[in-house]
Amino acid sequence: MISLVGGWLLWRLRPAAIAYVLVVQAVALALVVLVLLTSRSPLSHELVTFAMLAVTAGTVIVITSVSINVRRQIRRNPWTMHIAYLAAGILTLPPNLLVLLLLGPSLHGVLDGRPALHRWLFTTAATTIATLSARSVIGWEEPRWGPVLFVLAGAVLLLVRACLVAFGIRLRNPDAARQDVLGEPIDVLLGIVAASLGGLLAVAVSSEPSSALLAGPPLVLLDLASQLPQWRRSAQRDGKTGLANAAHWERLARSELDRAQSRAQPVSLLLLDLDHFKRVNDEIGHLAGDTVLAAVAMMLRSSVRRDDVVGRFGGEEFVVLLPGTEAEVACTVADRIRRSTAALSVPTRDTHGEHRELKDLTVSIGVATTFRFGYDLTDLLVAADAALLAAKSAGRNAVTLAS
Known part of the structure; x- marks a missing residue:
């Protein structure tokens, strides 16, 4: 399970x-080796139970992977589906067969053809540690059954893996958004549902192993449900930057403006445009341009508050709504963004594959406030756009307040 560095982008972390x-x-590899060396030989009924769980899980994995590939969609981590049959395995299988059941997540990685293999192996390792930890709390050789232990095993399975993965994400990107680190509320709910399904599946296969086959359709539905956040975010997020796209940003902005108007609170709007961005695309390449956009998006998220609404309007334009912010503070925030942009150093490659370090990026920013232009979003955008044009005309790399 240990990642090879070459070609897997691990070295970039x-x-x-x-x-x-x-x-x-x-640690995961050591645990697997220890389990295989110390576990007793499985009994015949345990082999049958394993075979039924493995056939069901493998069939669902192949079907869902083929479906995703045929539709050319990007899959979210199918962890929710794996929880169900792994939870059943924790409760019914000896440790050595449980380890073999962990080949399911690895099979998903192979079928989905993930480009960052070190990430997939890392999450598989985290899954391995979480699964074996859950088994240890209910009895290593012979699991003890009972409602309390069912809940405890499920909680350990979910929490250990979540903590391992979240800590890794935070180390990889300290500025990552909270939902990227901890997941969304629906992820937690689906995890609980999957663990509960795993407990019911364990009860069923303990009396009749072939009943595992009946779990196929619910597992497929679980996988589809786990993709809902991905599909929703795809409709709401800009693919190159991860920020809200124009349509979603407008919905969020209008909601914030309505709330602020009802409370008579000020709101400011920043409209940003990267200066001479066309040169990056024309002289270095569009992939380098995409890298710059992603770097600017990350800088923007770290330069504003969590409740501020940041979006990409298309091309090299970004927009930020600052609730509860008056003109003076908004201009201070805009100038901080301007200086942070100028300080960016973006590593990328040109069209010849040669390493380039992009510096001297600048941005022009127009600022409009509700104090001057009211709470209508269109009016604010028009005013901010006029201020942005004034900043461009003044020589770029400037902040202008609409008046």
Whole structure:
């Protein structure tokens, strides 16, 4: 399970993240070896139970992977589906067969053809540690059954993996958004549903192993449900920057403006445009341009508050809504963004594959406030756009307040 560095982009991570990934994978590998060397030989009925669980899980994995590939969609981590049959395995199988059941997540990685293999191996290692931890709390050789232990095993399975993965994400990107680190509320709910399904499946296969086959359709539905946040975010987020796209940003902005108007609170709007961005695309390449956009988006998220609404309007234009902010503070925020942009150093490659370090990026920013233009979003955008044009005309790399 230990990632090879070459070609897997592992070397691009922060040193602390590289060390953490390797440690987690080494611990998982050591646990697997220990289990295989020390576990007793499985009994015949345990082999049958394993076969039924493995056939069901494998069939669902193949069907869902083929479906995703045929539709050319991007899959979110199918962890929710794996919870169900792994939870059943924790409750019914000896540790050595449970380890073999962990080949399911690895099979998903192969079928989905994930480009960052070190990430997939890391999450598989985290899954391995979480699964074996859950087994240890209910009895290593012979699991003890009972409602309390069912809940405890499910909680350990979910929490250990969540903590391992969240810590890795935070090390890789300290500025990552909270939902990127902890997941969304629906992820937690689906995890609980999956663990509960795994407990019911364990009860069923303990009396009749072939009943595992009946779990196929619910597992497929679980996988579809786990993709809902991805599909929703795809409709709401800009693919190159991860920020809200224009349509979603407008919905959020109008809602914030309505709330602020009802409370008589000020709101400011920043409209940003990267200066001479066309040169980057024309002289270095569009992939380099995409890298710059992603770097600017990350800088923007770290330069404003969590409740501020940041979006990409298309091309090299970004927009930020600042609730509860008057003109003076908004101009201070805009100038901080302007200076942060000028300080950016973006590593990328040109069209010849040669390494380039893009510096001297600048941005022009127009600022409009509700104090001057009211709470209508269109009016604010028009005013901010006029101020942006004034900043461009003044020589760029400037902040202008609409008046």
